[in-house]
Amino acid sequence: MTDPLPRRADIAPGRLPAETLAENFSDLHPALDAHDVRVEADRCYFCYDPPCMQACPTSIDIPQFIREIQTGNAIGAGKTILSANILGGMCARVCPTETLCEEVCVRETAEGKPVQIGLLQRHATDQVMATGVHPFRRAAPTGRRIAVVGAGPAGLSCAHRLAMLGHEVTIFDAQDKPGGLNEFGIAAYKATDDFARREVEFLLAIGGIVVETGKVLGRDIYLAGLCQNFDAVFLGLGLAGVNALNVEGEMASGSHDAVAWIAGLRQTDDLARLPIGRRVVVIGGGMTAIDAGVQAKALGAEEVTIAYRRGREAMNASPYEQEIAATRGVHLRFNLQPQRLLAEDGAIVGLELERTASVDGRLTSTGESVTIAADQVFKAIGQSFIPAGLGGGDAEIALEGGRIQVDAERRTSHPGVWAGGDCVAGGEDLTVVAVEDGKVAAMSIHAALTALDKVAAE
Structure with a gap:
């Protein structure tokens, strides 16, 4: 079947009135009201070996946080979520819960209607952010400095966990503002009210993190220099191609x-x-x-x-x-x-x-x-990974299938460099997976630096 072709291009702004645009770009999943929160929390079976938790890439203790909501402790529920996934607010909005935690929910299996885990997660994390108080405190300063390249979900997750462990972190990002995919790539109707920016500000409130924007790897900063000037480097470069x-x-x-x-x-x-x-x-x-x-x-x-x-x-x-x-x-x-x-x-x-x-x-x-x-x-x-800035000299980074090769702890072929998120081989290109990569890498970096400190003290 062939459609008739237009005689000329017809591309123009202002096709719809402002009120219609506002409605069309309103929140895809509005927050649950107090009554619906209680109803959904009561539907959870609190499984002993919860399949929902196993399906979550960041291993959030879902029955635990739902139990906390059920008992009226939404702030505690939010802390439970954020301790596993510091970007739990955005993940509650954009995660494909229908193919992750909610798909394996026992209620879905039995009734075809899972507990609305994503919306309950949003409720709890929103409550924490509304307090204006960061829920975690930094450990004693370690004196160690880590460079994080990329202010997307992987980089932000890594930076936050390292800062919480007492390290000083500098994040470098090519864009004019942090957030990565959450700020620039998510559909507007999934993250309304400037949520991505507000979540980054919330994350940075832990302290110990400096963000430098407009810095491109291979143009403004160089891997060899980062390895020389910092104790460790994390690459969360995303897919620029x-x-x-x-x-x-x-x-x-x-x-x-x-x-x-x-x-x-x-x-x-x-x-x-x-x-x-x-x-x-x-x-x-x-x-x-x-x-x-x-x-x-x-x-x-x-x-x-x-x-x-x-x-x-x-x-x-x-x-x-x-x-x-x-x-x-x-x-x-x-x-x-x-x-x-x-x-x-x-x-x-x-x-x-x-x-x-x-x-x-x-x-x-x-x-x-x-x-x-x-x-x-x-x-x-x-999209594809552009390995600009990764080659040359002692800072050569091995690739696999066109992306950065990493092991289970997200270590690259270079002993002082870790990587995570969409830029690594075998990734699933999901925000929640990138968050987990950043967290795993941060714990590995911390362990490596702690081991060095022990050796130096002996």
Whole structure:
């Protein structure tokens, strides 16, 4: 089936009134009220060997914090959560709980309706943050200094745990503000009210952490210098590279990198000023594709299509996220692989795709083409690690599969350097996994430095 192509690109701001935009970008999961908090807490079975806790990458003691909520101790519940995951507030908002803790909840198995663990976690962590008092205190100063490169979830988690253990930490980040993916990459309707910034400020209140922004590894700071001037280094570099389509017309006006577009949307102070097309196509099958498609529709695009080259079952975005997109008016189309972007006078007017099929688990072409009219195309086909600043001399860092090679304690091939988050091999590209990486690395760094201190004292 071929849609009629527009005669010219039609991308403009202000498609919707301010009140509609505010509604479209309101909180995806509003906080539970007091009554619902009690009801959900009462639904927990407090399992002896809780599958929910085993499914949590940061091993939050979920039955414990729910019991504390049930007994009216929300502050204690928040401390239980934050002791395992200092970014528990954001994770409560963006974690795919439907495929982690809530998927294995006994209530889900028995009734098809799990305890709303994510919302209970949000309730507890919000209560702690509302006090304005940081829940943890620093240990006695150790005199040790650690450099953390990257102020995303992994770097922030590592820095906080090290500071709590008494070390001095300096975080270097390439952006103009800390937060990483939480600040620049999460859909705006998942983290409202400037939550990412407020959570970073809450985390830094532990003390002992200095943040230096606008510092790029390999340009402003160098690994060899960090290794020389600090007692240890943690790399939480994320994924700065964006995969290209490598098709004709990719550079035409109206073709955008979805990651950069989402970052721009997150940083704007006026959604009505963001241009959006009437007919938008998003290419990809992951969370970035869903976030781009839903937000394009929320800005006023009349027709939004997500085109994925494989079948629905292979989509990285969870069924729940797919449902969010569908219920918000985004069309999901499968087994369509882009062949070229169609343009007139340098501006996109459509997208030509080829139908695909899966044969014995392998993607194959069918030879049948499909054309979709579009005046704006967002590319969300994955990100890659850019190892800039990691090579050369004594600070050479080994890679595996294009990312940093680490062991179980997140140690790299260099004895003084640890790494975690999306930049390491074998990572799951989830905020909660990055937080755990940072925490594990911090404990390993602390153990290594403590051992050195013992040797020096002998």
